Amino acid sequence: MKFTGAALCAAAALLPSASATIYYAGVAESSGEFGVWSATSTPGTGLPGRFGVDYSFISTSGIDVMVDQNKANLFRVAFLLERMCPLSYGLGAKFNETHFDYYKQAIDYITKTKKAYAILDPHNYMRYNDPSSQPFSGSVIGNTTDPKAATTAQFGAVWGELAKRFADNEKVIFGLMNEPHDMPSSLLLANLQAAVDGIRKSGAKNLIIAPGNSWTGGHSWTQGGSEASSNWLYKIVDPLNNTAIDIHEYLDQDYSGGHLACTQPAATNLAAVTAWLEEHNLKAFITEFGGSNTTNCTTMLSDMLDYMANNDVYIGWTxxxxxxxxxxxxxxCTDSAQFGSLEPGSKAANGGPSLYDTVWLPVIQPKVPKQLQWSGPATVSGGKVGKKC
Structure with missing residues (x-):
């Protein structure tokens, strides 16, 4: 029987792959949290902000390139809690519906139009009420000694509402919070558990990813004595057992992603968290990592992507x-030099190639698995993988 190219592609997409460990691979979409920074740390700056002027979520043309040409199937899309839940409402189940609709349009484009997967990313560092000097401004959610702080219950409520609204979309992944830091790990656990409880109470079965403390750094996962993330994150209870761990890992001297030089090899610095994941039978995504276009960084980035592919506790990355x-x-990773971003079509300040051209295409693109999951629910176990047709 003679098959057309489309038929062969469709057939290949149904084939399982016993060797797959990375089911989801792509890029973080950062722009939805823009427009609020204040040089004078003035609360309320940029809120609510003008969609399409002060901030945006995605470029559909950029998503098209990433999916159709680069064969990426995962996008982590940032938003601000202060825009979704304006200060006049407070954190909780009441949303700014205009803002939510803009966000949902972005998520629907990724998941329904392009058939990829999307991580919801409240880019708030486990803080709420003043993003003017993120990542340090705002009240820590659940801090009962701060009268301005939103409560743990309110955090659970916002996630319960988000979950209810996306429960019918199996390609949506709930990333509970970006980079919590400088807070008691017991409080972090309480907040995360409230979010998981709110999500499951809503009826949503979607995959959840939960961050650790200390900027959710993989290198520091077992550090910090009794406050170490390793002492707390395994205690999350999900009745559906569909929660993975959300890790970040940069390769520069202080793990910040701010510097041009790469000096911190991932294989060495992720060894302890990898062993911890194995010990507790947990899976993980690394949803932030990066390096510059220097020779040492490109080598370390390549090695990091190989490390994730070769350790089956890692199932996805952005x-x-x-x-x-x-x-x-x-x-x-540029010491503030303007080299552009991973956005397709972007340029450096001198008009030259951007990091998309010098890092994504030559370094990251070859490590995007040829077979990824393109259909079915996102889960900690992954699903059937195949080529993008």
Whole structure:
């Protein structure tokens, strides 16, 4: 029987792959959290903000390139809690519906139009009420000694509402919070558990990913004595057992992703968290990582991607970062030099190639698995993998 190319592609997409460990691979979409920074740390700056002027979520043309040409199947899309839940409402189940609709349009484009997967990313560092000097401004959610702080119950409520609204979309993954830091790990666990409880109470079965403390750094997962993330995150209870761990890992001297030089090899620095994941039978995504286009960084990035592929506790990753509002600025690893971003079509300040051209295409792109999951629910166990037709 003679098959057409489309038929062969469709047939291949149904074949399982026994060797697959990375089911989801792509890029973080950063621009939805833009427009609020204040040089004078003035609360309320940029809120609510003008969609399409001060901030945006995705460029559909950029998503098209990433899916159709680069065969990426995962996008982590940032938003701000203060826009979804305005300060006049407070954190909780009441949303700014106009803002939510803009966000849902972005998520629907990724998951329904392009048939890829999307991580919801409240980019708030486990803080709420003042993003003007993120990542340090705002009240820690659940801090009962701060009268301005939102409560743990309110955090559970916002996730219960988000879950209810996306429960019918099996390609949506709930990333509970971006980079919690400088808070008691017991409080972090309480907040995360409230979110999981709210999600499951809503009836949503979607995959959840939960971050650790200390910026959810993989290198520091077992550090910090009694406050170490390793002492707390395994205690999350999900009645559906569909929660994975959300890890970030940069390769520069202080793990910040701010520097041009890469000095911190991932295989060495992720060894302890990898062993911890194995010990507790947990899976993980690394939803932020990156490096510059220097020779040492490109080697370390390649090695890191191989490390994730070769350790089956890792099931997905998103590189930092693309997004329509970066322009010539760099989201990662350039000592503030303007080399552009991972956004397709972006340029450096001198008009030259961007990090998309010098890091994504030559370094990350070859490590995007040829077979990824393109249909079915996102789960900690992955699903059937195949080529993108």
């Amino acid at each position: 590189a930092w970062a693309a997004g329509p509002f970066w322009g010539t600025a760099s989201p990662c």
